[in-house]
Amino acid sequence: MAKKTYTDKELMQMAIDVMNKSVNEPRPDGKVPPKVGAVLLFPDGRIETAYRGELREGDHAEFTLLERKFPNENLEGCTLFTTLEPCVERNPPKVPCCRRTTNARIKKVFVGIEDSDPTVDGKGIKHLENHGVEVKMFDREFQRIIEKENEAFLKQALERKRETEEEDLRTPIELPVTNYDSSKFSDIALEKFIKESSLDFKASDETFLEYLADFGAMEWNKEKKQFVPTGFGVLLFGKNPRAKFKNAVLKAHVTYGNQKIEPKDFADALVLLPDQIEEWLKKVLPLSKDTSGFKRKDVPDFPIEVLREAIVNALVHRDYEIEGAKCEIKIDENKVIVTSPGKPLPAISLDELNTFEAPSLSRNPIITYAFSLMDYVEEKGFGMKTFKSLNKEYGLPIPKYTFKEPFLTLTFPRTVEGVKETIGKETIDSLSSEELQNFEIFREKRPISKSDFVEFTGLATRTAERYLKEWTDKGLLIKVGSGPSTKYQMYE
Structure with a gap:
């Protein structure tokens, strides 16, 4: 019996479906847990899933899947789909999910969205990549669903990030700019931002400066007792950004x-x-x-x-x-x-x-x-x-x-x-303007069937077949598959 095959999109959707089953444990500190779903694709096509709190209150989805369900099975060669960036820090003796993943020798991971919590904040993805794991993100259509379902968690995570961010971990553009204050901002730029963002502020309002600080364009300086622009604030609203950042042009x-x-x-x-x-x-x-x-x-x-x-x-x-x-x-x-x-x-x-x-x-x-x-x-x-x-x-x-x-x-x-310059292949020079226009569909870099090509160009089937053969012979296209299901793709 032939093994079942799944597309990446099907597995992303499956992870979201599992995510929505998450059981969020009660938290006396008011912290909102994330909804997380995980899917494990085995080399033989088998699928296994887990969600947060599935087997025990508070257990992470990846832990449930990798350690609780398959503690002794060889997972090398599996692909993991998880709706949230794997965690980086756990209280000992617990092991963070990013390390569990690399310990299992999983070499490909699809991540739904980044985790803005300061304990993670990109470090989970970085850990995977540093250990030779190929990391890919979910398609944007699925990311929007995950973000919406985790809106309260993501809001709190961003707040925690702002509260705990340490200066020595930030880039120069994230840091407040020494000897700068709000007078370095362009009034024209601020007014335009307020108007086009439909904000209920005046540029001179202290509450507006607080608003800018909330998303990282300013920061409160306790010693000076005033808001100071960050590098990002200078780039966005500065009177002369190049005075500080020479390449801002x-x-x-x-x-x-x-x-x-x-x-x-x-x-x-x-x-x-x-x-x-x-x-x-x-x-x-x-x-x-x-x-x-x-x-x-x-x-x-x-x-x-x-x-x-x-x-x-x-x-x-x-x-x-x-x-x-x-x-x-x-x-x-x-x-x-x-x-x-x-x-x-x-x-x-x-x-x-x-x-x-x-x-x-x-x-x-x-x-x-x-x-x-x-x-x-x-x-x-x-x-x-x-x-x-x-x-x-x-x-x-x-x-x-x-x-x-x-x-x-x-x-x-x-x-x-x-077009010829952009494609950059010598054999493309032999194509006429009309042929190049018909060739355009193959520049989308996805396999195209003969019927798709006929529909796109409006050519007669025999003419389309002639083009496909000529372009394949010239090395512009390669065949994908065989028989009636043959498709053609631009050769790189």
């Missing part, structure tokens, strides 16, 4: 043929940049005629909302601690390139970025939170839906992520030549 370059537009630096407070960049894009992008309405009107020949989202993501998710590295946008006749310092976080792969299925994980949660309040980004998101729909919504080629130390680069091809 986005450099923009535009070249069309022999015409070179004057380079521009965007170096104001981060909350001011999205609108400034949008206005600049409207001025520098070539115009084309929009005839969709009764009146013809000039519109930019590339969707500004797509570029805006890409640039905002670069600003939000970049690594601000890499000295001398700056965000850039370069526009020419063939392509638009957005670069951002910092490699993808370990739990996010280039493949996940290029299939536009990257999970929720943020390098700069304080910046992300502020931008999400202003509706500039989905909290912790990457604009994946916007980029994925580029071909369907606008008839444009899909973009591609690449990484070359220390920059993550997102390239938007605009022309046939741009």
Whole structure:
């Protein structure tokens, strides 16, 4: 009998279903326990599950699964799905769940969401990765469900994190900035943040400064008896962020043929940049005629909302601690390139970025939170839906992520030549403009069936078959599977 196979999504959903069975023990200290579910996939396809408090009050789901249910079984080769980052500290002689996992020699773990509690706060994932475990995050659609079910726990965890955070464990950007006070903030930036976040404050209110301190943009200094901006606060709202952080700038370059537009630096407070960049894009992008309405009107020949989202993501998710590295946008006749310092976080792969299925994980949660309040980004998101729909919504080629130390680069091809440059294969040069347009579906980096290809292109079946054979022979595609279930995927 053939073993049962499950998709990653099915196992993520299974972990959530189990999570919802959690039995939360009563806590006299008022601390809200998390709901946690765990699923263990064995090499032979067998599935076992556990949830918090299943066998005994207060027992963690991973402990129940790995130690209570399978104390003597070899779990090497199993894959673990857990809805919450495994714990790092337990009172002796208890062993934390992250160590139980590595002790069991499990080499692949899917984690639902990060645990903001200061005893964990990313250290569980780091422990797994340091011990050779491949860590992947749940898809964003499942993360939202877990966050909603654990809303009270996550709120308390964030409060505990703020209360116990030690300065020597924080990066320079998280720390308060010496000799700075609220006068270093831009009134324009603060007013814009208040207005677009629909907050009921005035910039001069002491309660507003408390609000900024609540999410990490300021910190109370007991000696000075005043609120002091943190590095993140300076980046978000500072009058001159580059005075403190030299690399806090986005450099923009535009070249069309022999015409070179004057380079521009965007170096104001981060909350001011999205609108400034949008206005600049409207001025520098070539115009084309929009005839969709009764009146013809000039519109930019590339969707500004797509570029805006890409640039905002670069600003939000970049690594601000890499000295001398700056965000850039370069526009020419063939392509638009957005670069951002910092490699993808370990739990996010280039493949996940290029299939536009990257999970929720943020390098700069304080910046992300502020931008999400202003509706500039989905909290912790990457604009994946916007980029994925580029071909369907606008008839444009899909973009591609690449990484070359220390920059993550997102390239938007605009022309046939741009697509050829982006794909970067010699054999692609032989394809015509029409063929490249038909080839676009394979750049989503997922297996495509012949019927999917016919539906996408509108080609006759025999013509589609000819294309598939030619592209396979040229090494542009590889076959996945065989017989009627054969699919095709772009060769990397």
